[in-house]
Amino acid sequence: MRRYLEVALGIFTSIGGFLEVGAIATAAQAGAGFGFRLGWVLVLGTVCVIFLVEMSGRLSAVSKHTLQDAMRERFGAGFFLVTTIPGLIVDWLVLAAEIGGVALALQLVTGIGYQWWAFPVAIGSWLFLWKGNLRLVEDGVALLGLVALAFVVAAVRLHPPVHAVVAGLLPSLPPAEGTTYWFLAVSILGALISPYLFFFYSSGAIEGQWDENHIGSNRFTAIVGMSFGAVLAFGVMLAAAMVFHPRGIQVERYEQVALMLVEPLGRPGLYLFAAALAVTCFGATLEVALGRAYVFAQGFGWNYTLNSLPTNSARFSLVYTVMIGSAAVLIALGVDPLALTVFSMALTAVTLPLVTLPFIVLMNDPAYVGEYRNGWIGNAAVVGISLLASLIALVAIPLQLMGG
Amino acid sequence: MNLTRDILDQQVVDRAGQRLGKVDGVILELRDGEPPRIAAIEVGPVTLARRIHPRLAAWVEWWLRRFGPRSDGTLRIPWSKVRAIGVDIRVDLVAEGTAARAWEEWLRDHVVRRIPGTPQ
Amino acid sequence: MSAREIRAELLLGRKVLGPGDRVDARIEEIVLEPRGEEYVVREYLSGPEGFLEEIFDFAVGVPLLRSIPFFGRRIRRRPIQWDWLDLSNPDAPRLHPHPDARG
Numbered sequence A: 001m002r003r004y005l006e007v008a009l010g011i012f013t014s015i016g017g018f019l020e021v022g023a024i025a026t027a028a029q030a031g032a033g034f035g036f037r038l039g040w041v042l043v044l045g046t047v048c049v050i051f052l053v054e055m056s057g058r059l060s061a062v063s064k065h066t067l068q069d070a071m072r073e074r075f076g077a078g079f080f081l082v083t084t085i086p087g088l089i090v091d092w093l094v095l096a097a098e099i100g101g102v103a104l105a106l107q108l109v110t111g112i113g114y115q116w117w118a119f120p121v122a123i124g125s126w127l128f129l130w131k132g133n134l135r136l137v138e139d140g141v142a143l144l145g146l147v148a149l150a151f152v153v154a155a156v157r158l159h160p161p162v163h164a165v166v167a168g169l170l171p172s173l174p175p176a177e178g179t180t181y182w183f184l185a186v187s188i189l190g191a192l193i194s195p196y197l198f199f200f201y202s203s204g205a206i207e208g209q210w211d212e213n214h215i216g217s218n219r220f221t222a223i224v225g226m227s228f229g230a231v232l233a234f235g236v237m238l239a240a241a242m243v244f245h246p247r248g249i250q251v252e253r254y255e256q257v258a259l260m261l262v263e264p265l266g267r268p269g270l271y272l273f274a275a276a277l278a279v280t281c282f283g284a285t286l287e288v289a290l291g292r293a294y295v296f297a298q299g300f301g302w303n304y305t306l307n308s309l310p311t312n313s314a315r316f317s318l319v320y321t322v323m324i325g326s327a328a329v330l331i332a333l334g335v336d337p338l339a340l341t342v343f344s345m346a347l348t349a350v351t352l353p354l355v356t357l358p359f360i361v362l363m364n365d366p367a368y369v370g371e372y373r374n375g376w377i378g379n380a381a382v383v384g385i386s387l388l389a390s391l392i393a394l395v396a397i398p399l400q401l402m403g404g
Numbered sequence B: 001m002n003l004t005r006d007i008l009d010q011q012v013v014d015r016a017g018q019r020l021g022k023v024d025g026v027i028l029e030l031r032d033g034e035p036p037r038i039a040a041i042e043v044g045p046v047t048l049a050r051r052i053h054p055r056l057a058a059w060v061e062w063w064l065r066r067f068g069p070r071s072d073g074t075l076r077i078p079w080s081k082v083r084a085i086g087v088d089i090r091v092d093l094v095a096e097g098t099a100a101r102a103w104e105e106w107l108r109d110h111v112v113r114r115i116p117g118t119p120q
Numbered sequence C: 001m002s003a004r005e006i007r008a009e010l011l012l013g014r015k016v017l018g019p020g021d022r023v024d025a026r027i028e029e030i031v032l033e034p035r036g037e038e039y040v041v042r043e044y045l046s047g048p049e050g051f052l053e054e055i056f057d058f059a060v061g062v063p064l065l066r067s068i069p070f071f072g073r074r075i076r077r078r079p080i081q082w083d084w085l086d087l088s089n090p091d092a093p094r095l096h097p098h099p100d101a102r103g
Helices: A007-018 A021-034 A039-063 A067-110 A114-131 A134-157 A162-168 A178-192 A195-207 A212-243 A254-265 A268-300 A310-332 A337-362 A376-403 B003-007 B045-050 B054-066 B099-112 C051-060
Strands: B011-013 B019-022 B025-031 B034-043 B075-078 B082-085 B089-091 C005-007 C015-017 C023-035 C038-047 C079-081
Touching: A007 A039, A007 A134, A007 A195, A007 A212, A007 A268, A021 A067, A021 A178, A021 A212, A021 A254, A021 A268, A021 A337, A039 A067, A039 A162, A039 A178, A039 A195, A039 A212, A039 A337, A039 A376, A067 A114, A067 A195, A067 A254, A067 A268, A067 A310, A067 A337, A067 B019, A067 C051, A114 A134, A114 A268, A114 A310, A134 A195, A134 A212, A134 A254, A134 A268, A178 A337, A178 A376, A195 A268, A195 A337, A212 A254, A254 A268, A268 A310, A268 B019, A310 B099, A337 A376, B003 C023, B019 B034, B019 B099, B025 B045, B034 C023, B045 B054, C023 C051, C023 C079
Parallel strands: B011 B089
Antiparallel strands: B011 B019, B025 B034, B025 C005, B034 B075, B034 C038, B082 B089, C015 C023, C023 C038, C038 C079
16 A cells, blocks of 8 residues: 555656646647647647656566666667767756746746846755655655646636537647647647656656566556646646636746736735746756766666765766756856747657657567566557657657747 | 677676676687687776777776776676676676776765765 | 787677678677586677668667568578687678588
8 A cells, every 4th residue: 555655756756747847838828829729738648648657667667677777778878878968968958947947936936037046946956856865855846746736726716618628638620820739739748748757757666666566556656646747737728728818818928827827816826826836847857857867877887876875876966966057057047948948848859759669669578577568558559659759759840940 | 698688788786786887898708719708798988988989988088097086987897707697787796996986986085075064 | 908809899780791801791699608607609690781770770779670671681691600700800700601601
């Protein structure tokens, strides 16, 4: 039963990996621009993430190796280096965007410019990792992340028309402005299906010393954890759809997004928005930095753990330290977090197939997953996801140039 | 047993289960009239870099020898020390003090321990 | 490194030269077998030798292109027994003519 409490890992991963600066921005823009019509993209993204997260967990529990371990061991050093360098650049940009998200939330509340918050946020995140352990990080952020339920509360209070919401859950073609529609669809998927999510989750499984007994709880965690994030993201879209869409307001800045909580919740809505933004981006900061540190340590074969002192994994600890510090510089220099978010989502989409394709091989290799190989559903899902990821990778940059 | 599938790029762990690195290289000994035999496995960033390009390896080696512990981090483990080949490659060594750990230990002592507020 | 030692990780992906310096294949895998306390090379597995294959296999890590029907037929594959490969120049492995080979 205690294993089911490890759903906290799922919720944390979900809050940091699923609902973060990119997801909030794209969900709000989708709601503002197209009402409920892009709901199906959220559903699609959630389903993809659930499958991939479950597979990451199962791979780790059975093989006792993380996803990155398995990727180097099975595909070789060439594959590791070819995939890790673009991944590093993308993660660094995403990390800067997340730090920017927290900084923006603080700007909303205090009025002090976000550039000034960059280093305090960086130091705070770093301290959390340096002093804490994975349990603290997971449980702490999962708990704090409950404040993001404000989006759901707001959405409900706005009384969205149920039939329109449900209609939006089914795929539909855009009524007009096709380029923007598809660009938003691709952005949402890029924001939801992030590689660092899987690297982090699989590392968390190893740190938690999962084994074959965890297969069931892993499935539960993947479904419940990711669905929780999906519900939150959906709340964002619904609230934006109710507040902005009828008025034809396009979301251009984060300060506007905050308004969607103010209408249903009054003045506290502003603070709740800032809190939700801060916590989800904080969680994402930790997750991206850790995810990248895990990838380095596992790819090169170093010791890595957050569950003991940094002195026991010096290189691992220094990777996340340098990542956070250097990413904060971008924000301190005044790079616009929202623009950075949009840009890094498109780049994430481009690197996605490199992460999803190996699953096809690994989840069918008995050396890694033993008797817990993918059934036909799992394989159909992973092949489908890889095709989708490849399609998204191809159109992401052109769409951004055309319609973003 | 296949080289790429079972040995190369696999995780090496020491007697205590500490991670030493991935198998970046394998040394074969050529013999007259006899098939080549595995003499050693090698762990190290220079060995890894050489698989991309020898010039990259030279560059990496230059940097590693210039700073920090001034070690290129290459550890050659004789095949006789290999105890098990399975999910990891277990070797009969203690990781602490080996060339593979040179940078880890140097960074621990000269950077990590010096950061304020770090428990020792 | 003594003159009698070579790096197996660099041997992988090297083109094998046949008679008359014709490129015959590319070493894709080295198969080992136990002999007493040691592990010795039993044979080398070869694969297609094009530039495309080289880049692709390096980047992807598994010989994928050969499973696509057109590419797979480009070269006949056979395992190369350990004594058929002359490694005196490890950067250019060469096939010994097989004792039973005709012509």
